[in-house]
Amino acid sequence: MMIIQREQFENYINQYGRLIITICLSFTKNYFDAEDLAQQTFLSAYKNIEKFHGENFKAWLTTIAANKCKDYIKSPVRKVGTLSKEDYECLKDPQNSPEDITMNKYTENDIYNLCNRLKEPYRTVAVNYFFRNIKLSDMARDTGENLKTLRTRLYRAKKLLKVLWKERFL
Incomplete structure (x- = not known):
């Protein structure tokens, strides 16, 4: 990637950063996860910039963001089990640390x-x-x-x- 392209990419991050976080937030409903996914979106776009041949960078970037979010939602890592009150009471340490x-x-x-x-x-x-x-x-x-x-x-x-x-x- 040439220096001009890197500078241009920085401009894209500044220009579309809020949009990408908003898209990710609409999928995840969690600001911290949305920030992580937005970062992953820009990293993926940066690594694959040579694959971009279109005119509309914004559309390409939002597609990457949506796909990252869909993958995240389907991911088994994201699945969080919940404990019942009884389970929690069994795990709770009755004494101070x-x-x-x-x-x-x-x-x-x-x-x-x-x-x-x-x-x-x-x-x-x-x-x-x-x-x-x-x-x-x-x-x-x-x-x-x-x-x-x-x-x-x-x-x-x-x-x-x-x-x-x-x-x-x-």
Whole structure:
């Protein structure tokens, strides 16, 4: 293929790219499959450009696209089996993945350490709230402190924790 033909082919891709994707999308109903098939269409046209002898490149290209889509739809690779709810439940892992467990552990430890870096009275409120799962209303009842005071302390503790968390990555 000569350089002029390559430049002309690039122009065809720019000119007919959306049309080819639209055709492929109408067959597949899936944008990602349509993109793949459009790419295959242009690749096939590029490889077989010497076979094009007509005047209407657009018609030739759309025929290639339609044939690629028909082949794709008939392809056994495309067939996707579905699982019943019972089958899915049998396959589902009831526990978190090792990666999730590790990330949760480290993140929890990091936050706990950051809470312990807070000064009183923010430390106690943060540790009780985030790690002991004690509600502010229960803390107020147990300690005799005003609920509004505890809310303010938790709010400030969150702001301080946010600053400490960001400092870790600087």
